[in-house]
Amino acid sequence: MTGADLALALTVAAMVTLRGAGLLLGGVLRPDHPVIAWAAAVSVATLAAFVVLAIAVPGGLLATVPWPARVAGVLAGALGWRLFRGALLPALLTGLAGLMLSWWALG
């Protein structure tokens, strides 16, 4: 078993615990209980940190994309979000188009 396999197995156990505990606690704890609110805040903050790091200091193949092209991709995605009134798929495609066009323009 490789490290990646072991990490996957342990994460699966953690996911069953999170979902199972939530289903058992549903009806016992209020959704605004402090423990639940804390778990939700940590989850959102981890995701926000992940997004910032993946765009600002990516690893692997994404690191080969110049940073101005990555920033252009984010800005184009935000613009698409506004233009298409919050529709996720067109905003995503606009962002990817922004990234590829600016990357091409940068040579």
Next chain:
Amino acid sequence: MSPFRIGLTEALGAPALAMGATFLAFGAAVAEVGLTLSWALLCTATVYGMAGQLVLLGLAAGPGGAVLPAVVAATAANARFLPMSVAIAPLLGRGWKRALALPFIAITPWAPAMRRLPGLPEPDRLAWFLGFALASWTAALAATAAGHLLAPHLPPFLRAALLFTNPLYFGLLLAADLARPGVRPAVIGGIVAAPLALWLGPAWGLLAAGLAGGTAAFLWQRRGKGSRR
């Protein structure tokens, strides 16, 4: 039409396409780091929460992959499953049958279910949820497989763009959620704490950023609520 089939049909709309794009990108990312198709499919089938899947892949599959920080950070990234399950449990009926929904509690079926289930007759709710969830889950597995199989045949230019899909998708989702109570302080907390990863390294750094940023946001909000009382 049975509630199961109604749920199944309703799952196959525009949000499923956006969700499919993220799983396609995940499959490509797994191929990129040299892990197998079965690892990718097992990860999508059982973790079934893209934020945690990406964190797990990034930390566990990197050079000198660190198992413990990868597991804890992936769990933290998907910690929202706990509040999501607590909120949806009363809508799925009582008794053991509710456990059938367990593997499918993820953002794609959860968000529409929270809107749709209260308007359905109680005996139909679980069946609707299982129909919707099974359709989304199967689409996610198909997209993961397609991404893994396609990636090696794409030029590096397109592969890199595909890898950009997930951070962009989650950035847009977070931006859309900023108006929801409690989200804005946690997003700001995570962004401010993100540089911890540069200091502690990616493995423990992401976890530290999530814990520090999330806890600070939680305490700040409680203090705000306390001072209003």
